[in-house]
Amino acid sequence: MFISKRLACVVIVLLITLNAEAKKKKKSTQLTTSDYEYMIKYGWYPRGVQHDPQSGASSLASMQLFAGLEPTGIMNDETRELIATPRCGNRDIFGANQMHGPPNRAKRYAASSYVWSKTDLKYYFENFSSRLTAEETRDAIQRAFDLWAEHSPLTFQETDDIATTDFVITFATGDHGDGIHNAFDGPRGTLGHAYYPEDGRAHFDDDEDFTVGSHNGVNLYIVAAHEFGHAFGLGHSDVQGSLMYPWYQGYVENYQLPQDDIQGIQQMYGMPPEDEAPAPPGASPNQRSGDNLPDTCTSSWDAVDTSFDGKVFAFKGKYLWRIKNNGAANGFPKKITSFYKRAPSNVDAVVTSRVNQKTYIFKGNRYWRYTNYKLDANFPKKLKPTGLPKSVSAAFVWGGNGKIHIFKGNHFYIFNERTEKIKGGKRTIRDKWHGIPTSVTSAFQWKNGKTYFFRGDKYWRFDDSSLQKERGYPKSKALYWMGCGATPDLPEPIRVLPEENEERN
Numbered sequence: 001m002f003i004s005k006r007l008a009c010v011v012i013v014l015l016i017t018l019n020a021e022a023k024k025k026k027k028s029t030q031l032t033t034s035d036y037e038y039m040i041k042y043g044w045y046p047r048g049v050q051h052d053p054q055s056g057a058s059s060l061a062s063m064q065l066f067a068g069l070e071p072t073g074i075m076n077d078e079t080r081e082l083i084a085t086p087r088c089g090n091r092d093i094f095g096a097n098q099m100h101g102p103p104n105r106a107k108r109y110a111a112s113s114y115v116w117s118k119t120d121l122k123y124y125f126e127n128f129s130s131r132l133t134a135e136e137t138r139d140a141i142q143r144a145f146d147l148w149a150e151h152s153p154l155t156f157q158e159t160d161d162i163a164t165t166d167f168v169i170t171f172a173t174g175d176h177g178d179g180i181h182n183a184f185d186g187p188r189g190t191l192g193h194a195y196y197p198e199d200g201r202a203h204f205d206d207d208e209d210f211t212v213g214s215h216n217g218v219n220l221y222i223v224a225a226h227e228f229g230h231a232f233g234l235g236h237s238d239v240q241g242s243l244m245y246p247w248y249q250g251y252v253e254n255y256q257l258p259q260d261d262i263q264g265i266q267q268m269y270g271m272p273p274e275d276e277a278p279a280p281p282g283a284s285p286n287q288r289s290g291d292n293l294p295d296t297c298t299s300s301w302d303a304v305d306t307s308f309d310g311k312v313f314a315f316k317g318k319y320l321w322r323i324k325n326n327g328a329a330n331g332f333p334k335k336i337t338s339f340y341k342r343a344p345s346n347v348d349a350v351v352t353s354r355v356n357q358k359t360y361i362f363k364g365n366r367y368w369r370y371t372n373y374k375l376d377a378n379f380p381k382k383l384k385p386t387g388l389p390k391s392v393s394a395a396f397v398w399g400g401n402g403k404i405h406i407f408k409g410n411h412f413y414i415f416n417e418r419t420e421k422i423k424g425g426k427r428t429i430r431d432k433w434h435g436i437p438t439s440v441t442s443a444f445q446w447k448n449g450k451t452y453f454f455r456g457d458k459y460w461r462f463d464d465s466s467l468q469k470e471r472g473y474p475k476s477k478a479l480y481w482m483g484c485g486a487t488p489d490l491p492e493p494i495r496v497l498p499e500e501n502e503e504r505n
Helices: 002-028 033-041 053-067 077-083 134-149 220-232 259-269
Strands: 120-125 155-158 167-172 192-194 201-205 303-306 312-316 319-324 349-352 359-363 366-371 394-397 404-408 411-416 442-445 451-455 458-463
Touching: 033 053, 053 077, 120 134, 134 155, 134 220, 192 220, 201 220, 220 259, 303 394, 303 442, 312 442, 349 404
Parallel strands: 120 155, 120 167, 167 201, 303 349, 349 394, 394 442
Antiparallel strands: 192 201, 303 312, 312 319, 349 359, 359 366, 394 404, 404 411, 442 451, 451 458
């Protein structure tokens, strides 16, 4: 009897302990005052209003979706880990009216309404990092500027004259004159922040353990490149792996600017200046025909894609064109295999992932996968295990959610590049892309954030924000994309950006 009573006491104590732990865990999912302060600081909850559980959960779900987490609206362990991750001090959202949007569609890189009115820019050091030498700081900052210059017409030069500089770089701690809400908070918190054009101020928390060329501490080169993105006019991106993703993602050796960021900077400032290859003697500037080449002006496209390095290629038969701001580049078309070794001809679709930067080429019942134009090992592979039908008609990354969408007939599929399988089965095209014909042969997103669908010489422009085909379409691909203007109405060639010669709707 004594043992039974003792055992009963032990059981009761255990039950009380477990109940207390359960309550503790349940309580930990509730939003605290510091959680609201975090969301307020980064634009997810309005400042100066009462902390309401319902609106707080909605705001948290929006932030979770933006960060790539499941939008539960609950402060779970995964979200706690996110909040504890060092990050940029700039807000994630432009405008207070966007703070309480429903957690539905993710958004790509954001561009502010401000840009620099010139492209040759100067920067000035007010001081240097206390954790690094002046030369180490200079080198990291210069490389951060160069990362963006490689993909845009912007140029950067250090100056020792503050009166003529465009950017002022400062290392500071705590409240450093930007207001209490922008004060730095010590190690592993807010890493830095920068002002949008044409302000030019870029501030870094000098309490951080900034390092160079190391996985230890916080890499100044990566952080500076991110902050300079804001200084050029870019907002935060919801694409994990992009430079403008707000949370610090660690040091990467031989870092290359991701495609999401390339598209963002080029939307605002255009492509970098390049020396055109001279056209062969006697050939037209864009090499329209000859040697059984597809005709630049009359040929339809099999596929079109923006490659990992920002180049836009249109495919036809054995050949491809590079499409630049002013039409087809000189010296094209060239053989597909001059870029993609062992690639097939007469492709069905081509798309480059924003997640892993790999290019997928589809033909018949097989697909090829490339990394930096090199065919990956064990490819091509059969399509059947992916769940995709054979002979797809188009593939593209949709700006609405950053996922690969693949068309076939009247249906589309979402392709998960991590598992290389479709997600959710087939769906009807007209239910999502109103006004777009089901028989398109190629599609992709141009740097203006709009999705373009092509069939023959016609193309349609789709607004990913309003989910509607834009008015005034279809239009001529040859005229607006290839620089061909030989029509009765337009006797002279027009060579401009596609969006610059279209009416504003």
